Amino acid sequence: MxxxxxxxxxxxxxxxxxxxxxxxxxxxxxxxxxxxxxxxxxxxxxxxxxxxxxxxxxxxxxxxxxxxxxxxxxxxxxxxxxxxxxxxxxxxxxxxxxxxxxxxxxxxxxxxxxxxxxxxxxxxxxxxxxxxxxxxxxxxxxxxxxxxxxxxxxxDNYQVGVQQATSLLVGLGVLDKDGNETGETGPFNVELFAGSPDDNNATFFWNGAIETLQPYLDAGTLVVPSGQTDFEQAAILRWQQETAQRRMEDILTSTYVGTDQEVDGVLSPYDGLSRGIITALQNNGYEGTVADGFPAVSGQDAEIASVKLIADDVQFATIFKDxxxxxxxxxxxxxxxxxxxxxxxxxxxxxxxxxxxxxxxxxESDIVYADNIESLLIDSGYWTAEEVASGVSE
CATH class of the missing domain: 3.40.50.2300 (Response regulator)
Incomplete structure (x- = not known):
């Protein structure tokens, strides 16, 4: 630390x-x-x-x-x-x-x-x-x-969920970073993850996120090919990274492998889960950066390993709760x-x-993208430039 x-x-x-x-x-x-x-x-x-x-x-x-x-x-x-x-x-x-x-x-x-x-x-x-x-x-x-x-x-945990969903929509190009719709209608394939069901915050995060995404799901701009859209299906007990990785791998195997469908984005409520999800995607042939078409993955907590991934354009965003x-x-x-x-x-x-x-x-919390890491995290003294570059805390 x-x-x-x-x-x-x-x-x-x-x-x-x-x-x-x-x-x-x-x-x-x-x-x-x-x-x-x-x-x-x-x-x-x-x-x-x-x-x-x-x-x-x-x-x-x-x-x-x-x-x-x-x-x-x-x-x-x-x-x-x-x-x-x-x-x-x-x-x-x-x-x-x-x-x-x-x-x-x-x-x-x-x-x-x-x-x-x-x-x-x-x-x-x-x-x-x-x-x-x-x-x-x-x-x-x-x-x-x-x-x-x-x-x-x-x-404000409901607002954190709103921010997670907003960052996903920005990563997909549906919204710009000011929250304005771009006119992009997809359809985009997304998968949904939630936090631990015994953590009261997980429900707030989920409700904020899903209520933000729902109009786009209703319009067909977003599609969940796995069909797993309930909190109970998406929840990851104890917020375990390994559990999230296994669930993502199971979704890929059951829904995407052997088809012409690809994952465009993943709603993730915590950076540890995000890293597990990213590993599952990489293990199943997804390569490169978000700019190159790697799925946009959200997160939370601005953990240094994930901030490094954001700086490298592999994880798309996280939520900074100081x-x-x-x-x-x-x-x-x-x-x-x-x-x-x-x-x-x-x-x-x-x-x-x-x-x-x-x-x-x-x-209050903030959305962290690659282009505001310096202003939100480095200038505030939360992480140093050297820590962000290495992905390891001093």
């Missing part, structure tokens, strides 16, 4: 905002570093002063570089603000995450920041937190079916609760977890 440079920047951003009161293998893959992170039930030791109290931070996995970045950015920012931090990664194992949160409560955490693996699997832990008077901040993924979720920090801002907002909300006040919400209507509408703070 980006290590000290990234986390120091995140911590600085977090502190500034608080003071203002506001994997797998395949195409473009890299061996991810877990230096300084935790695995299983191992906890991190904070060297920061602890006068602010203990905050438990539960992250889902280390198989995605973005979750390593999120966890370490939240930890660095909280420590900079004077808190002791217990950061845990659960390696996508639901019982492990439950045990980690239980232990945080036992150890005296005064607040919890949780990015859930399964948004429905932490009811008993949240009950225990509520009984102990511990505020719970749901981080990026909404925790469902519990009244004991105090606040939610995330991006997780430094997300970490900073989680820290701001935590400080508000621990200081006896309520954090500021900018959405109090849309995020119903099945029991209550959770007050939320939504952040």
């Amino acid at each position: 980006k290590a000290k440079k990234y986390f120091a920047a995140a911590a600085g951003a977090a502190l500034a905002i608080s003071l203002a009161a506001c994997s797998g293998e395949g195409a473009g893959s890299e061996e991810e570093s877990t230096t300084g992170a935790t695995t299983g039930t191992e906890s991190t030791e904070s060297s920061a002063p602890s006068e602010g109290g203990l905050v438990g931070v539960a992250m889902p996995t280390q198989t995605s570089e973005r979750w390593i970045a999120d966890g370490d950015a939240v930890k660095a920012g909280l420590e900079e603000a004077g808190y002791e931090v217990d950061l845990q990664f659960a390696n996508d194992d639901i019982p492990t995450q439950g045990q980690q949160v239980d232990q945080m409560i036992t150890n005296g955490a005064e607040a919890l920041i949780i990015a859930a693996i399964d948004g429905t699997a932490l009811a008993s832990q949240l009950d225990a937190a509520a009984a102990a008077g511990i505020p719970v901040i749901s981080y990026d993924r909404l925790i469902r079916d519990s009244e004991n979720v105090d606040f939610y920090v995330t991006f 997780t430094r801002k997300l970490a900073a907002q989680a820290i701001t909300a935590t400080e508000a609760y621990l200081e006896g006040t309520e954090p500021e919400a900018n959405n109090t209507t849309d995020y119903d977890n099945g029991v209550k509408v959770v007050p939320s703070f939504l952040l």
Whole structure:
């Protein structure tokens, strides 16, 4: 990961905002570093002063570089603000995450920041937190079916789905980058992928994307030759790159191989899935770049391996969610609760977890194409030019 440079920047951003009161293998893959992170039930030791109290931070996995970045950015920012931090990664194992949160409560955490693996699997832990008077901040993924979720920090996930679909339409030439229709009517063969069904965000991404694509599907501009157009058919459990690669290979074998049909584009909601999809396409004879006719594949999270593929015109686009801002907002909300006040919400209507509408703070995201990598990612300090050129984080 980006290590000290990234986390120091995140911590600085977090502190500034608080003071203002506001994997797998395949195409473009890299061996991810877990230096300084935790695995299983191992906890991190904070060297920061602890006068602010203990905050438990539960992250889902280390198989995605973005979750390593999120966890370490939240930890660095909280420590900079004077808190002791217990950061845990659960390696996508639901019982492990439950045990980690239980232990945080036992150890005296005064607040919890949780990015859930399964948004429905932490009811008993949240009950225990509520009984102990511990505020719970749901981080990026909404925790469902519990009244004991105090606040939610995330991006506008429906809009992220809209952006994913928009980038696909741009890649196909149906829209220009300003969102205007070009007059191109296709038909274009597309295949659809969705995220993990136990992640509440996956439904928001899917709904935003499909509602954007639906007029073009109805008009015949887009066609899904596999016929797999339902969320349940498109969903990839745990967002696994290898699972996406296998599904794409199965679709190619069942629908395209031996016919005169070719894939023109793929809706993918996450860069790891995108790399698996691209690998499947390459293994089945698709070559070259998007400019040469390689299928336009969308993505999300601006992972460095995929940013490199975008710069090389192999993956067409991704969605940049600046997780430094997300970490900073989680820290701001935590400080508000621990200081006896309520954090500021900018959405109090849309995020119903099945029991209550959770007050939320939504952040904005951006579409990354090859021609705006520099302005969005390099100039902001998210990645360096050298990292983009190599596809490997420093």
